Amino acid sequence: MTEKLVIIGNGMAPGRMLEHLLEKAPGRYQVTIFNAEPRVNYDRIMLSPVLSGEKAYEEIIIHGDGWYIANGITLYKGHKIVAIDRQAKTVTSDHGVTEPYDKLVIASGSVPFIIPVPGHDLPGVLTYRDLDDVQAMLLAAQSRAKAVVIGGGLLGLEAAAGLNAQGMDVTVLHVMPTLMERQLDPAAGYLLQRAVEQRGIKVITKANTQAITGNGKVEQVELTDGTVIPATLVVMAVGIRPNAALAKEAGIAVNRGIVVDAGMRSNDPDIYALGECAEVNGMVYGLVAPLYEMARVAASQLAGDEKAAFVHMDTPTKLKVTGIELFSLGDFAEGEDRQEIVLRDAAAGVYKRLVLKDDRIIGTVLYGETGDGAWFNDLKKKQTDISEMRDTLIFGQSYQGGAPLDPMAAVAALPDDAEICGCNGVCKGKITGAITAKGLTSLDDVRAHTKASASCGSCTGLVEKLMVLTLGDKYNPAAVQPMCGCTTLGHDEVRRLIKAKGLKTIPAVMQELEWTTSCGCAKCRPALNYYLVCDWPDDYADDYQSRFVNERVHANIQKDGTYSVVPRMWGGVTNAAELRAIADVVDKFEIPMVKVTGGQRIDMLGIRKEDLPAVWADLGHAGFVSGHAYAKGLRTVKTCVGSDWCRFGTQDSTGLGIRIEKFMWGSWTPAKVKMAVSGCPRNCAEATCKDVGVICVDSGYEIHFAGAAGLDIKGTEVLGLVRTEDEALEHIVALTQMYREQGRYLERIYKWAKRIGIEEIKRQIMDDGEKRKAYYERFVFSQKFAQVDPWSERVSGKDKHEFRPMASVGFAEAAE
Amino acid sequence: MTWIAIGSISDIPRRGARCVDTPEGKIAVFRTADDQVYAIDDHCPHKGGPLSQGIVHGVAVTCPLHNWVISLETGKALGADEGTVRTIPVKVDGERLFLALEALASRAA
Structure with missing residues (x-):
């Protein structure tokens, strides 16, 4: 005879339990379900994608109506059970249906926690629990107005991201100092906050909500510190608690949740509980994996297997916000008996932390790159002794086993959707796919077809590894990278041959060095033009048609085809007359944007090309010359106010900066050169990230070089200390000339210095007085032709x- | 076909370009190293960059904004990029240059 099984609640846990039960003991029970929600069983985890618009409700249904019919299950939708009569073994719904049971399963889930602040019951305050909440939020989002999400945990952030995706202006309030503090340590919480903020969501941490106020509906949220945030929608996502009230009223043992044994049985042997409402061994659960395990155990018990038992499991947390990779597992609090391994890659936004105890993983936080989460989870679950692989553990699975520390294996192990090129958003699969499909064999080809490594180039190494992996021996990166597709020679070889063969024109270079194209390309022509300008300053006639447009028209082209103009302000110093002249020019030519640059200059943007000569004429009347802000040449010398004004200044840094700039302006260099002179080691001119910098000290001038603060960030190297200003100038000029003669076109000083070696440069400039003098003289000679x-x-x-x-044609016909 | 005079070949530097203003926008007129003359819209198919400002090499120009290389003969992007810019017929009569106006008129229609 079939027994009557009644289930209170129709969420994911009982749904899974029924699947197991129908498989293990088909026909044993006649099943009746009471669902307080007026619908079938759907995937609650996917509510966030529904809110963000990435999925529709229909796509997240687990069991449709047909499933219940096919399995002979009676489902009461929208029926909330209001009473359990354990004596009579019946349950009664709010619609008055009373149903007898032989076995009862309580799966009443959880209720969202509502902070009892004044105004929490105003219309417009929602929780984030079920589809009704999502639909209410979607309705509110149509206003595109302001929303406040209280709670910076998993649910709160998913709600915020969803509302943001729906076009709302969202602020997240979180009471703790960092987001998701239960799952993430502060470092990962910080990265997460940054990523959330980059999406345009505002985050306020340490935010204590005092009241929600408004006239008849939500209008604003007030914090205890006095902050007032306007909002038409408030979502409370501060946590959940087990929904055990019904069980408690029926006299079933309840602690935090409904207390059950490892077989999911309550203190009434005919009543089981599972899901978020159940408490096993003092623990309640909210993530799906342990809840599904409960479902498996309960189904086995109901099918007669009394040995089935629930065992505690840690479950990884993942945030379901598109584009944010986050994985957290286990225990990661610090402790004396614990050790940790941390890997940070700030540029890539990657943070990984493993917490170890007795050579075993007990906690993992991965942010930005979560590919190894499953592997770490596995090691933790199996309590694997990791002492053997400890050194490379943090790098993940691909670094273990046969070929430790083989970076190739790590690249090979990357999933196809791993992003390789951040600038252009190109993933691994697209690159390897293009290599195979289009038969690409060179890095340039891959760049052209996929755009990977075509912008900042910092992923070039990865792209090359992918080429090796995909092409095997067919990929043979030339030992010397050719200048461009027009020649097989590299930059150094070309420079050497220009001198050795006395080649003094671009056609001569192309002829003698057997260029494969008739007149080069946009890569080699500007490079050759620079090499010839540098090597033959007196003989060579600068080929303007081989210069990039900025150097041809002495202004910077902007995305709309207009230009920007930066007049030279020696050492960053200006005066009233100059500023007045700039103001007049801005008015006269209706220049739309005036901006102060990082190099202590004033930039006028949005000038039409036709206006450039007139703009320059007016600027010239005030004494301005070109600031060369467009040039592969000396750009700016930044200065601080030095000993003339500053109480800490040790030397006249402003004077030296102006002197350097007046001496060196107009010189062309392989790539742009930015300098700075600081009057004391406090370094207000930021000289230690420049191509060349000077730090003044009491005893003289410390010369720095090879800094970078662009695509790469690098502090400078110290060239050496000199006693007088004259010596400082001579050394700086000699260093620059050495770079001019050896640098490859577009190679900044720091890259050149890395290639040549810091020691070698010091030897030639600091130690070898004759060499230094010769460099200096050659620079001075070339300036005779350059300073125009x-x-x-x-x-x-x-x-x-x-x-x-x-010409202008056709306008007569089109006259209005 | 109506040919409109736009000036002399010597107005354009070798491996360079000049613009001709028309009611429908600028036309870039190029002169190659071997004195061939081509005219195309001064508007890169990629992001609208002014092609007349690019470096001219062979029978192609490299856009100054993002380095697309455009064929002066066909107006097509070369290499892996895909896109086309309109070409305008040019007639060279001795030193004098002419553009075909029909192209302008038919486009305006």
Whole structure:
């Protein structure tokens, strides 16, 4: 005879239990379900994608109506059980249906915690628990107005991301100092906050909500510190607690949740509980994996297997916000008996931390790159002794076993959707796919077809490894990278041959060095032009048609085809007359944007090309010359106010900066050169991240070089200390000339220095006085031809064709 | 076909370009190293960069904004990039240059 099984609640846990039960003991029970929600069983985990619009409700249904019919299950939708009569063994719903049971399963889930602040019951305050909440939020989001999410945990952040995706202006309030503090340590919490904020969601931590106020509906949220945040929607996502009230009223043992044994049985042998409402061994659970385990155990018990028992398990946490990779597992509090391994890659936004105890993993936090989460979870679960692989453990699974520390294996192990090129958003699969499908064999080909490594280039190493993995021996990166597709020679070889063969024009270089194209390309022509300008300053006629447009028209092209103009302000010093002249020019030419640059200059943006000569003429009247902000050349020398004004200044840093700039302006270099002079080691001119920097000290001038603060960030190297300003200038000039003669086109000083070696540069500039003098003399010679203000030249008519149209046609016909 | 005079070949530097203003936008007129003349819209198919400002090499120009290489003969992007810019017929009569106006008129229609 079939027994009557009644289930209170129709969430994911009882749904899974029924699947198991129908498999283990088909036909044993006649099943009746009471669901307080007026619908079937759906995947509650996927509510966030429904809220963000990535999925529809229909897509997250687990058991449709047909499933209940096919399995002979009676489902009461929208029926909330209000009483359990354990004596009569019946349950009664709020619609008055009374159903007898032989076995009862309580799966009443949890209720969201509501902070009892004034105004928590105003219309517009929602929780985030079920589909009704999501639909209410979606309705509210149509206003595109402001929303406040109280709670920076898993649910709160998913709600915030969803509302943000729906176009709302969202602020997250979190009472703790960092987000998701129960799952993440502060470092990962910080990275998470940054990522959330980058999506345009505001985050306020240590935020104590005092009241929600408004006239008849939510209008604002007030914090205890006095902050007031306007909002038309407030979502409380501060936590859940087991929904055990019904069981308690029926006299069933309840602690935090309904107390059950490892077989999911309550103190009434005919009543089971599972899911978020159940408490096993003092623990309650909220993530799906242990809840599904409860479902398996309960089904086995109901099918007659009394040995089935629930064992505690840690479950990894993952945030379901598209684009944020986050994994957290186990215990990661610090402790004396614990050790940790941490890996940080700030540029890539990666943070990984393993907490170890007795050579076993007890906790894992992964942020930014979570591919090894499953593996770490496995090691933890199996209590694997990791002492053998400890050194490489943090790098993940691909670093273990046969070939430790083989970076190739790590790349091979990356999933196809792993992002390789951050600039262009290119993933591994796209690159390997393009290599195979289009038969690409060179890095340039891969760049052209996929755009990977085509922007900042920091992923070039990864891309090359992918080429090796995909092509095997067919990929043979040339020992010397050719300058471009027009030649097989590298930059160094070309520079050497230009000197050795006395080649003094671009056609001569192309002819003698057997260029494969008739007149080069946009890569080799500017490089050759620079090499010739540098090596033959007196003989070579600069080839303007081989210069990039910025150097041809002495201004910076902007995305809309207009130009920006930066007049030179020696050492960053200006005066009233200059500022007035700039103001007049801005007014006269209706220049839309005026901006102070990082190099202590004033940038005027949005100037039409035709206006450039007139702009320069007006600036020239005030004494301005070109600031070369467009040049592969000396850009700026930043200074602080030095001993003239500053109470800490040790030398006249402003004076030295101006002197350097006046001496070196107009010189072309392989890539741009930015300098700075600071009057004391407090370094207000930020000289220690420049191509060349000077730190003044009491005893003289400490010369720095090879810093970077762009694609790469690198502090400078110290060249050496000199006693006088004259010596400082000589050393800086000699260093620059050495770089001019050896650098590859577009290679910044720090890259050149890395290639040549810091020691070698010090030896030639600091130790070898004769060499230094020779470099200095060659620079001075070349300046004779370089120090011509390009703006005044063009004001007097040079290259005037550049700035005007050749003709205007067709306007008569189109006259209005 | 109506040919409109736009000036002399010597107005354009070798391996360079000049613009011709028309009611429908700028046309870039290029002169290659071997004195061939081509005209295309001054508007890169990628992001609208002014092609007339690019470096001219062979029978192609590299856009100054993002380095797309455009064929002056066909107006097509070369290499892996895909896109096309309109070409305009050019006639060279001695030193003098002419553009075909029909192209302008038919596009305006």
